[in-house]
Amino acid sequence: MPPSPEARRIAITVKGYPRLSETFIAQEILALEERGLDLEIWSLRHPTERAVHPMNKKIKARVAYLPEYLYEEPLRVLKSAAWSLRQKGFGAALKAFWRDLKRDFTANRVRRLGQAFVMARELPADVRHLHVHYLHTPASVVRYAALLTGRTWTFSAHAKDIWTTPDWEKREKMQEALWGVTCTAQGVQTLQALSGPDRVSLVYHGLDLSRFPAPPENRPARDGSNPMDPVRIVSIGRAVAKKGYGDLIQALAALPGDLHWRFAHVGGGELLAGFKKQAQQAGIADRVAFLGAKAQPDIIALLREADLFVLPSRKAASGDRDGLPNVIMEAASQRLAIVATDFAGIPEFIRSGVEGELVPPGDWEALSNALNLLAREPERRKILGEAAYRRLRQDFSMEGGIDVLESRFRALVDNPLKQRSPCERP
Known part of the structure; x- marks a missing residue:
């Protein structure tokens, strides 16, 4: 649903949660949560590993799972699609999806729209902003959901999403996102060549040394x-x-x-x-x-x-x-x-x-x-x-990167009445 005027929460979207190979995401979520930001987690997939890192257990944010395959939860998807049809942002979301589908005619693309319908309908009204890890399929879900609900969104790009996503898709997503960060100078250079120098910046993950002996x-x-x-x-x-x-x-x-x-x-x-x-x-x-x-x-x-x-x-x-x-x-x-x-x-x-x-x-x-x-x-x-x-x-300590992210997120949620266009540069 659309955000309320007082909304301050941030929804963090990931491809799978928790994942043993993505300690950097868990580290970031935990650090931001410990600094007082109100977060929740949306995952495109359920976990596939039995073991869980201790810091994932410390994260208090609510976790919501989208249907990985639409046929697994047909009633949930159909209800969400019907709800989405009645939203002001449906035309913009469908237009973006149709442009994408013509260039990427795959079942995966349709699945992302269905997941976006579910996310848009089920987002609590106290969620102000969407942030997504990875610029490929997770960002597609967030982009469509943002268009449906009128929310702003930002991204963190990492590795595979930078190097295997088509340039047209990265360019169009970055045009709509408020801002993005990535974790290497090489990644920044590649993305800035598509988006301009002000849209993407370098933020190293660093390491939270308090977690290590x-x-x-x-x-x-x-x-x-x-x-x-x-x-x-x-x-x-x-x-x-x-x-x-x-x-x-x-x-x-x-x-x-x-x-x-x-x-x-x-x-x-x-x-x-x-x-x-x-x-x-x-x-x-x-x-x-x-x-x-x-x-x-x-x-x-x-x-x-x-x-x-x-x-x-x-x-x-x-x-x-x-x-x-x-x-x-x-x-x-x-x-x-x-x-x-x-x-x-x-x-x-x-x-x-x-x-x-x-x-x-x-x-x-x-x-x-x-x-x-x-x-x-x-x-x-x-x-x-x-x-x-x-x-x-x-x-390469974690603190510098978290300082940057905290400052940017607070600029969005601490001023809930000041709305920004998805195309406005930070």
Whole structure:
């Protein structure tokens, strides 16, 4: 329903909630809530994972789930469609949808309109503003719902949504949103080229260090020479193409025979079975453990016990790529030496040879060489880990980004009588 004149609440829309791989979203919601903003969460999907991060349990916001597939809740969808037909914004929403459908004639597009009908009808009157994480399908739902109800909306863009959404769609959405933020300089440059310099700005997620224990004072000086105490290498990330785990398995298989090591991977994903098979075929399955998805406490424990963190991100065939992966900063929070690729937003945090070692994306030989050298040099790992921890604390804490978002949201909801056009620049 349309907002009341006194409305002050913000509806945060996400694709799925909660998700183990999206700690940065949960971190942001919790921080904004703790600063006194009145929030609720709308999710396009129900959770698919059993484990839940502790900070998700601390979030008090009401969570509403839209029908993931319209046929699963036909009465809810039909009631919402009938309600939407009677709204002043129906013509504008339908016009936007029809333009989109002609260029993207898919069932997914129709589903987003149906979800928008439900969201628009069921939004409480005390919701003033809509904010959405991801500029692709979640933003379509929010855009249509905003047009139906006369609400303003804003967005946070991250990774896949920037690189795989058509330019026409990003451009038109950004024209209607009040403002947007994204988490890497590369993302800002790409989106500003479509929207102008004032519409999108850089806001790093950063890391809420209060959620993490102080890093270990001293790690064992493992150098790979003792088969009874091998170097411990760890990586955290979904088993998807853009994470580059196929390259990593090749790199691990190429490590010299006199280096003793073990590797642990945390994360689910559609390519997990293929990576396990690749490790078996490479003859390293006995030294590789695929642990599946884990909650934050288990991840922190693994990072504290490790000697070396690795993330070989690369561009996927679909065009998808990482932003600045939070797991890089999580590894830095425990003073862990990092090997990663010089790609996407990673070099905005890790400067090669200073806070870690960077190799070209897709170059498994360079990756293997970097792992081999650092595995044998515990003192070098200590220097890199300390530098990464310092950079995290000085330049990538969560507070700066939350300050920006809080200020912008308060400018919208603390002045409920001052309405702004969806096309007005902030």
